[in-house]
Amino acid sequence: MSEQINLLEKLRLGDEGALRQAYLEHRSAFLRWATAITNAQEQDLLDFYQETLIIFYQNLSMGKIQHLDRGVAPYLFGIGKKLLLNRWLRVTREISLDPTDVLFLQQIDIPSNDTIDEEWKITFKKAMALLNENCRRILEWFYYHDCSIEVICERMGYSSEEVTRVTKMRCLKKLREIISSVHIAGA
Amino acid sequence: MDLNDAEILLIKNFLHKRMTPAEEQAFNARVDTDTEFRSEVDFYTNMFATLRDQERDRLKKMLEEVEQANFPKQSKRPTWGKWLAILLGLAVLAWFLFWRNTKATNEERFFVEYFKPYENTVQVITRSPQTNVEQAWQYYDQGKYALAAAQFSQMKATDKNADSEFFEAMALMAAGNTERAIPLFERMESDSLSHKYQQPARWYLALAFLRTGKLNDFKKMSEKVKATPNHFNADKMNALNEQMTGH
Missing domain, CATH: 1.20.5 (Single alpha-helices involved in coiled-coils or other helix-helix interfaces)
Structure with a gap:
């Protein structure tokens, strides 16, 4: 049990080695379950498992999962059920849900299918690639990983939070400029 | 539009789904009315989703590598x-x-070209056969070789003679039952027996070997035909051999 808690802590801290370990630990049971309720091919099942684990890992590392009273496996299977309910894969057997399941599933957050323009995504990725490494990290940590200025300051080794805040603002400004220029160049 | 820290925090809470229903309602109301703010929210929403996709793609690639390393597919x-x-x-x-x-x-073509059932020179055919013997010959002359073979075979039990023996083999071969005809012809062609039908037995046995693809046996028997003094089909056997070596 302490090993499980240890693994969870590592996952929560964004340790990708722990993600690899979790992948191997739950793979067999998850694939057995998914095989029983879908008629998907092996590769589709693996994609399904990987997608489920990534959502679990992202939710955990972004602080969306505070308590894992039931352990890792029920939460993983819960994400799997929710993805199946959203028609991620075609199911051949009805997914059984009791009231506690329904409540449990409501707490699980899975990314919605966004409607972002693919062209914008490409432009953004190009712009991010043109930023320097420090800027990329700061923006990712602040906006995506939800890190505070204090944490970023510590990680980057800046002299103060104010320096960090100003650096972040300059990086964002630079990003906007590159997006505009890439967009204009591409137009 | 330059967002202050509170507005940035508000947008981050929106992106990370941390708002209370009341906060969310106020936020949506501002998005609906403040176009500049809405534009900023759109920018951060797009940025967030794209970063999430990038992260997801990177993790997916990593897990695929874990899969391949631990469960390699042939x-x-x-x-x-x-x-x-x-x-x-x-x-x-x-x-x-x-x-x-x-x-x-x-082989089939040569067989068809050279095979012709031996003529009945034994029995005069009557219009209404009275005996099994007559019936057998009638069948043979009518080309009903399978029936003829059966009748000749029955005759052997009571009246075994060279004629019935040879024509049974002949009828079998003409009916397509070549494998069964071979041992009968082999007995008749033997040097030790001086069978009445020794010459034709050798000829037909050679053809039987040809038809059944036993080419070595055919070769031996064809030599025997040619070596038989005054064999009635020696010339035909020579012609057949020439034709076969030509192919």
């Missing part, structure tokens, strides 16, 4: 070497089938 696609072996195998098989088919076709 390539189901044959290598070029396997393809070559398959092609060679198919070519050999095709050549063998063609060769066998052509060979069989030639």
